[in-house]
Amino acid sequence: MATRRSRLELIFDILLSIQNKGGKIKPTHLMYKSNLSHKLLNNYLDELVMKELVLIEDIIGKKKQKSTKAIVLTDKGLSFLAEFRRMREFTDAFGL
Amino acid sequence: MFTLFSTPTWFNGYDLLFAAVNLVIALLIAGYSWKIFKINKENKFGYFSFAFILIALAHIFKLMTQGLLYYSPWRSVATQIVAPVVGMAQNGVHYSDIFFRTGFFLSMITMLGAWLLIYFVSQKKSGRLNSYYEISQIGLFVYLVGLISFVSNFKYSVFYLTSSVILGMIVLNYYKNYLNTNKNRNAVKVMSSFMLLLFGNISFIFVFINESLYVIGELFMLLGFLLLLYTHHKVTHK
Numbered sequence: 001m002a003t004r005r006s007r008l009e010l011i012f013d014i015l016l017s018i019q020n021k022g023g024k025i026k027p028t029h030l031m032y033k034s035n036l037s038h039k040l041l042n043n044y045l046d047e048l049v050m051k052e053l054v055l056i057e058d059i060i061g062k063k064k065q066k067s068t069k070a071i072v073l074t075d076k077g078l079s080f081l082a083e084f085r086r087m088r089e090f091t092d093a094f095g096l
Numbered sequence: 097m098f099t100l101f102s103t104p105t106w107f108n109g110y111d112l113l114f115a116a117v118n119l120v121i122a123l124l125i126a127g128y129s130w131k132i133f134k135i136n137k138e139n140k141f142g143y144f145s146f147a148f149i150l151i152a153l154a155h156i157f158k159l160m161t162q163g164l165l166y167y168s169p170w171r172s173v174a175t176q177i178v179a180p181v182v183g184m185a186q187n188g189v190h191y192s193d194i195f196f197r198t199g200f201f202l203s204m205i206t207m208l209g210a211w212l213l214i215y216f217v218s219q220k221k222s223g224r225l226n227s228y229y230e231i232s233q234i235g236l237f238v239y240l241v242g243l244i245s246f247v248s249n250f251k252y253s254v255f256y257l258t259s260s261v262i263l264g265m266i267v268l269n270y271y272k273n274y275l276n277t278n279k280n281r282n283a284v285k286v287m288s289s290f291m292l293l294l295f296g297n298i299s300f301i302f303v304f305i306n307e308s309l310y311v312i313g314e315l316f317m318l319l320g321f322l323l324l325l326y327t328h329h330k331v332t333h334k
Binding site: 087089094 | 217218273283286331
């Protein structure tokens, strides 16, 4: 059975999902990619925006010309991802 | 002059240089582990950092004790500072002996404590005991570590024998970790470095047979710590 993800792992998964989509993703896609409920994702997004790891942009849809939201990964978010990868490598190497 | 065991005189000083290198490496690893602990607040990183601080402390005690043993000018300065406070040897009490024995005792207890802590931290969660038993086991181990460090001042090989047993168990834990992490390259480097430390400690046990085994042991220890440094560098500069 898979173990529960820690808070930090959840944040990593959210940021990684955005990075894998080229640094910009729609909230619904992010919800599916990071495997989180709508409520939980919003809680985490508020925290990530506050910490300037992501920012929320308004974009105009191509087909319906309607304004929708997109979540964008910031430079700070990118460096957090790199640091988290190093931490995970340390954890794996030293068996922690 | 006080001696715990005889070492080749030409090597005096080199071992202190090795200890200084090991000390810096231990502090670097402790620092990075502490940084992770500050980010994710997981206790195991705090314990791991503390274990490497203990290793650094063990090397500091070794540097102080052996430094005074090797260099007579340092010894004279220390005697001049301490003599007015404690007085000269009276009633057969040799303060220098007490100093050296205390130094070796502190060096041994911190080193054994560190190995034991690394052994506990490197255990996988499923292999750990529940918290009540874990605390009682740690209490028992702390007592034994204290006892062994005291006895080792009179029979040094007891210390290296105990160190070797704990290091052997750590190597086994890291072998399991290597298999669990899909044969991660850095995991095998960590396992190899602890294996080198184990070889070093095994060499020290047999110094009474041949003094040159002390040099071999120190070289193994240095190589082990250098490999730990290399792994740390690979991980933190990825």
